[in-house]
Amino acid sequence: MHTLSAFVRKEFHHILRDRWTLIILLVTPIIMLVLIGFAMTTEVKGTTFMVVAPERDVSTSELVQILSQSVYFTFAGYLPDEQAIDSALRQGMAGLIVVFPSHFASDRTNTGTSSVAVITDGSDPNTAKTLTNYASAIMLGWAQKQNTTIQNTLSIGIETRLLYNPAMKGAYNFVPGVLGMILLLICAMMTSISIAREKESGTMEILLSSPMQPVVIILAKTIPYFFLSCLNLVTSLAMSMTVLGVPVRGSWVALICVSLLYIFVGLLLGVMISTIANSQLVALLVSGMGLMLPVMLLSGMMFPIESMPFPLRLISHIIPARWYVSAMRKVMIKGLGFGSILTELTVLACMSAVLLVISLKKFKPRLE
Amino acid sequence: MNAIIASNLTKKFGSFTAVDHISFDVSEGEIFGFLGANGAGKTTAMRMLTGLLKPTEGKALVAGFDIKKQSEKIKANIGYMSQRFALYGDLTISENIRLFGGIYGMDAKLIAEKRDRLLDELHLKEEKDSLVSRLPLGWKQKLAFSVSIFHEPKIVFLDEPTGGVDPAARRRFWEMIYAASEQGITVFVTTHYMDEAEYCNRVSIMVDGRIEALDSPHALKTRYAASSMDEVFQMIARKATRTAD
């Protein structure tokens, strides 16, 4: 015990004296959250739209007005006919075209439904989808008030995300993802680099040739980063709640449980990487390329897993961040509790068990 | 003609004076031993002479160029070899030669000619495509020295070139130094082997940032009534008050 606490104290000395690394570790999540929360948004605002309306009446004018009142659209004028649509989109005069059929008003009174065509530039499918969804939502909202229905003849479908994120705020999507990445960065990367540094500097030789148990080395290396991760978790959550306005709607206990479990997995990954890395550079590269990249791409943080091809979806199952991000979304945004994240908890627990066994087996009491 | 002229060369790091107003000359073709205890300021002085560090005070001319204003010209006209780094272990012998030749601005044809001659002399012709890391240390050092004078510089700076090398290889190394000196290359060498100090034309001993002795080994031994340079060194360097950087 005495040895362990002396070792942990030494580790904290190293961490606190490496001022720049410490700053990067503590400040990066804050910067990332701010950047992603504010600057990187998948919201699309102020798109110009034009209208084709052979018969303009009260309803078409009302719809045009409502659309242009929204922050997402700016009205740019009427197009003479449908032939003008192509050139309007191509020349960038508008990002969205609303086409009212000639019997729009009379259809409504006669059959109760009428249809509208919403046309956008499909060369950027994500934006196109978003725009058509905005337009659909707004018009459907108007129609409900009028107690009629409008059919969107070119609709692509409304995403369930709308249910929990009606304003479709990008931040909601990203905070769990950013957390997942930062915690992994601290736990896996920093732990593996720290152990590799002992090997590189030769101090590992002295440690191993002493009566100290090798398992003490592992514990002492992981404990400080455990605390750093918890600190980052707290600051990131605080930031996201206050500055970004992303709440924690669900059970705090569930959130803490799944976060601690994820941190544990991250630390074990760090230990595992260190058993194969003999230099800090290798540790950095393996944890950087081998962990961070898959996390960013396949955890569902940036790109939805559901839209990935099958092989990638399969791979994403073994990425711990995927389960963490999914659990955090459920707890933070959907407001759910323990019961609904049982799958994620089980998967993460199994991962940590496997990693623990592998690490213990691979960690040799010798240099090679 | 003097290869190196240093006059009141000084380097301060904050309040700490690493090199304290040293002055000395080195003649062309001389083998000059630059000795001193650890922390005496040798490395700092060498860094200034090779144009890597600007002096706080004083001046020096190396190969005729001013170290303050013409450090780039100096670098192009000197050779350098140190114990810690000399050649790239993961490149072959040929590749190393080509690399360093190119760095010093030699054209490809000249490099190829000289390389073949060099490899013949060192009996390394068959190994020219093997990695330098495969060579035993003594061979590495000899090759590194040859590469450092490949571009025929006026002066070559050697920083503890024979550290850890076996006795036979050390002596062969010094034979190469003699040969270079005979060709007119000035050799500025630091070493901790006191027997090597005897091979130099003149030797300086730095203590606490200052040069405490500068003369030929023979003259120093007479002055200090010592039978070896080791004894001379022990007597002079013992007076050091500086035990930490």
Place this chain on the structure above:
Amino acid sequence: MTRFAVAAEGIEKHYGKVHALKEVDLKVEKGEIFGLIGSDGSGKTSLFRILTTLVLPDGGSATVGGFDVVTQYRNIRKIIGYMPGRFSLYQDLSVRENLDFFATVFNTTIEENQDLIKEIWVQLEPFSSRRAGNLSGGMKQKLALCCALVHRPDILFLDEPTTGVDPVSRREFWTMVSRFNRQGISILVSTPYMDEAALCNRIALIDDGTILETGTPSQLSENYPDDLWSVTGDSLHTLLVLLKSHPSMHSCFSFGSSIHFSTAPGAINKDVLTRWLESHDQTNVSVTSIKPTIEDRFLSLSIERVHR
């Protein structure tokens, strides 16, 4: 227990294609200072790593303090001190912090073994709050030695402790080492400096993974097969070239301010050689018969190996 602090037999080690250690036998008696003399790449560090249980041998066996290095490594780790080749302490911790840490690692405190480490500690104390990375080379060595001794080990392994250190510091270091030895600590030290061999009780010369010879410094000197002459003159360089062409020459090496020239026993005498040199226009010639140093012995052994 056993009379040997360290006993190694037939140790083999390969690193990939490199045959680092070839059937190495080594025995260090309790309480002696044993020097392993050889240049870089000769296998010293590999052997040390095996003996300090950091690396497994590919063949052969070894015991340290009577314990087997492979199966009883935990016992060994309690009784040894180790100072590895390069400076292996924490650069960003202070002197005091480094010492405290290693004392704790060995379940002891700095105070407990004060009597042993006092003389080094006294030199380090003025710098106790300085970061280890900011010490001079000589001071770093002292700190590393202190950390290796803080728990009063039975056996101390010093891997090239004086490499890159100036002659004055080297001498001080050896004075300290022999004092520790007098307190009963067995010491196995490796060094590339031949002159330090004379300071050991017994030595082994190692080259290219093979032990060339083992014995006391004087035994090695006696084993020198030739007559050895020290030759000086006005022009050492020409003397060297000239002597190399002498018909009776066995070996001829420069040794600082003189040349060591060896011949078969009785092949030549002082006057004959002097006259021969003078007849070749050498001035101020002086020829003396000398006893071989360790370096002479090493050189003769390496020549033998080359010719074998």
